[in-house]
Amino acid sequence: MSARYEAAREAYAKVGVDTDRAIEILKKVPVSLHCWQGDDVLGFDQKGRGLSGGIQTTGNYPGRARTPEELFADIEEVLKLTPGTKKINVHASYAVFDEENPWVDRDQIEPRHFKKWVDFAKKHGIGLDFNPTFFSHPMAKGLTLSSPDEEIRSFWIEHGKACIRISNYFAEETGFPCTMNIWTGDGFKDIPADRMGPRMRYKDSIEQILSEPFDFAKVKPCVESKVFGIGVESYTVGSAEFTLSFAASHPNKCIPLMDNGHYHPTEVVSDKIPALLCFYPEFALHITRPVRWDSDHVVLFDDETKEMAKEIVRNDALGRVNMALDFFDASINRVSAWTVGFRNWQKALLNALVLPSESLKALQDQENFTKLMVAQEEMKLYDFGAVWEEYCRQENVVGDMSWFDELESYEREVLARRQ
Numbered sequence: 001m002s003a004r005y006e007a008a009r010e011a012y013a014k015v016g017v018d019t020d021r022a023i024e025i026l027k028k029v030p031v032s033l034h035c036w037q038g039d040d041v042l043g044f045d046q047k048g049r050g051l052s053g054g055i056q057t058t059g060n061y062p063g064r065a066r067t068p069e070e071l072f073a074d075i076e077e078v079l080k081l082t083p084g085t086k087k088i089n090v091h092a093s094y095a096v097f098d099e100e101n102p103w104v105d106r107d108q109i110e111p112r113h114f115k116k117w118v119d120f121a122k123k124h125g126i127g128l129d130f131n132p133t134f135f136s137h138p139m140a141k142g143l144t145l146s147s148p149d150e151e152i153r154s155f156w157i158e159h160g161k162a163c164i165r166i167s168n169y170f171a172e173e174t175g176f177p178c179t180m181n182i183w184t185g186d187g188f189k190d191i192p193a194d195r196m197g198p199r200m201r202y203k204d205s206i207e208q209i210l211s212e213p214f215d216f217a218k219v220k221p222c223v224e225s226k227v228f229g230i231g232v233e234s235y236t237v238g239s240a241e242f243t244l245s246f247a248a249s250h251p252n253k254c255i256p257l258m259d260n261g262h263y264h265p266t267e268v269v270s271d272k273i274p275a276l277l278c279f280y281p282e283f284a285l286h287i288t289r290p291v292r293w294d295s296d297h298v299v300l301f302d303d304e305t306k307e308m309a310k311e312i313v314r315n316d317a318l319g320r321v322n323m324a325l326d327f328f329d330a331s332i333n334r335v336s337a338w339t340v341g342f343r344n345w346q347k348a349l350l351n352a353l354v355l356p357s358e359s360l361k362a363l364q365d366q367e368n369f370t371k372l373m374v375a376q377e378e379m380k381l382y383d384f385g386a387v388w389e390e391y392c393r394q395e396n397v398v399g400d401m402s403w404f405d406e407l408e409s410y411e412r413e414v415l416a417r418r419q
């Protein structure tokens with residue numbers, strides 16, 4: 001333990017904060033690392049097909065992972081450079097096909113196509129989350145689960161059911177619950193003539209997917225909402241009201257997922273978190289950084305990120321919010337992007353854990369807003385960096401930016417050779 005940490009610990013103790021306890025709590029909180037940052041959301045099952053579904057990566061930084069082996073190696077780098085308990089968030093498009101398990105379409109995928117992910121998770125003693133992939137596929141030209149074309153809709157329902165079975169396999173094999181997120185880019189570019197029809201079909205499709213047997217203690221299906229996507233600017237089938245109502249009306253079957261990039265830029269998810277906590281025993285969160293829109297920039301240690309973490313921590317909801325990162329930047333070193341984003345969410349959680357939340361709440365309840373402002377501002381100058389360094393030290397990762405030396409050598413030795 002450094003002298004700097006000892007001094008910080010003493011200073012925090014004077015305002016009633018136990019920094020050792022904060023560190024111990026954070027060590028056990030799982031955060032899901034999204035597999036898709038490593039290859040620009042391309043996946044392995046549709047070679048040569050670009051990204052669709054109204055999402056977009058921009059940039060052409062060298063070193064994109066092109067094979068499962070390359071992606072696993074890159075994720076291992078991130079695991080090495082980040083503190084905390086991790087899960088890996090896998091998309092169905094990252095099925096691993098080989099001679100033993102030749103290619104099948106998405107409605108036919110089975111647990112065996114994800115065995116390499118399970119092996120990887122077991123090697124690192126971590127859990128897996130899962131996502132059906134309703135985009136970047138010839139059957140995903142327009143609507144998917146909300147399509148009026150029954151052939152298309154049933155293809156995607158079968159895909160969703162297959163994903164429940166794979167999520168169950170993940171949970172059984174790893175021993176950790178698997179969050180399975182349903183997101184589609186279904187929507188319309190211009191003003192629709194029927195807004196309810198697609199939503200009724202979407203509702204029916206998700207219900208059919210959820211009719212596949214699963215144990216809610218092990219598999220946590222969720223529905224992610226969105227306000228708009230590229231090319232579907234006028235109408236999104238899975239809107240916020242739709243997904244919240246769907247989850248509320250399917251208790252113990254489905255939970256909502258909020259992605260903080262999926263709202264109007266003036267809306268803040270930090271305010272929505274406590275609203276959902278009043279009603280949902282559990283929900284899921286995608287953590288990203290929307291720059292003017294759902295741009296999926298790398299998560300920073302910025303004000304709204306800190307505020308989201310505060311709402312989870314001070315409402316004692318670390319066990320009720322399934323947290324996952326969701327960004328993709330192809331304009332910078334992808335392994336660095338992953339690492340920075342993961343470390344920043346860890347920082348936000350730790351920062352929230354070392355705030356004197358109870359006394360700040362008391363000031364609010366006493367309507368002492370003057371002192372509340374002063375106290376909140378004062379906390380910003382406490383030596384949080386010392387607590388972060390101690391946390392990293394205990395987790396055997398570096399606390400300062402010297403992790404970047406390792407990353408630069410990985411770039412030289414590995415990424416730069418991928419031509």
Ligand SMILES: C[C@H](O)[C@H](O)[C@@H](O)C(=O)CO
Nearest residue numbers: 036055131183224259326
């Ligand atoms: C790749 C993910 O499924 C995707 O990012 C989704 O979660 C989303 O946020 C779409 O905007």
Ligand SMILES: [Mn+2]
Nearest residue numbers: 224259286326
């Ligand atoms: Mn998302």
